[in-house]
Amino acid sequence: MATRTFASFEKDLAPSVPGCPLPTVIQYVRAAAIEACERTQAYRYQQEDIPLTPGVHEYSYEVPDQTEVCGVLYAALDGIKIPFVPQEEVHRKYPDWPVTSSTNRSQPTVVSQFDVDNFVVAPVPDRPTSTTLYQLRMFLALRPTTTATGMDQTILDELERPIIDGALQRLLVLPNKSWTDRQLAQYHAKQFVFKIASHRAKANLGLGHGSIHVRIPTWA
Structure with missing residues (x-):
């Protein structure tokens, strides 16, 4: 660019x-x-699909240098749209998040912004199959730093x-x-x-x- x-x-x-x-x-x-x-x-930007590591709830945005995220316009997990919500909503839906045992992990249903550089998913992801990971796609609104x-x-x-x-x-x-x-x-x-x-x-x-x-x- x-x-x-x-x-x-x-x-x-x-x-x-x-x-x-x-x-x-x-x-x-x-x-x-x-x-x-x-x-x-x-200023709209689609980043590459991000694989979700089992047990990891926080990830970094991948955006151009000298930019940061000011909004998430669209998010989809394995091609299925999931809502972008405030962190208060995450804690309301999942009171124990992100402290969960491996047996309580599951497919994420929401994504939320942690700060301008990072986002979180909930529930804490598991592994959908023995050989695959969930793939998260996001369409972002950016601003200069x-x-x-x-x-x-x-x-x-x-x-x-x-x-x-x-x-x-x-x-x-x-x-x-x-x-x-x-x-x-x-x-x-x-x-x-x-x-x-x-x-x-x-x-x-x-x-x-x-x-x-x-x-x-x-x-x-």
Whole structure:
């Protein structure tokens, strides 16, 4: 996947915030990109099927560098859809989870996010047969990390306009700057909300150009 840097937005922002240092531009473009990805869930990614090891309930997401998971859009175990639920629901359904004996392990029925890097399944998996493991497939919504320098070019190009508005609404309210303009910041804040809503609607309908389907190869 080609990557576009957040620094590439400098030329778009410079007319509104003349003299703004590049590190500051990158900081606020990244913040706007994170929020745009969270609110639109337009950065979509299918990771390679993950085999579930008997007795192991926690696993790591496998996503591109400088990204993290902000939502699970779909999960399926051996081709059968299973729900993504809050951890409170996991403990409600399985009060003893994840402390179980080998005799209490069984086919997982739910998946839940532990943190931005890891997820859990419940019940704790057993082995379906003597020679196979359960295979979990997930379709994920991603966002840049707080230290990212860029992100997938297709997604960033798709979200370019709302990201510009999101960055400007923040930059224009910085105090005691030559470019400070609260009225213009309000305009860009409204544009950001409007464009984000439009992109979210497109993503929900599967019409966003930024929606992608990617697999990470499995190495022996």
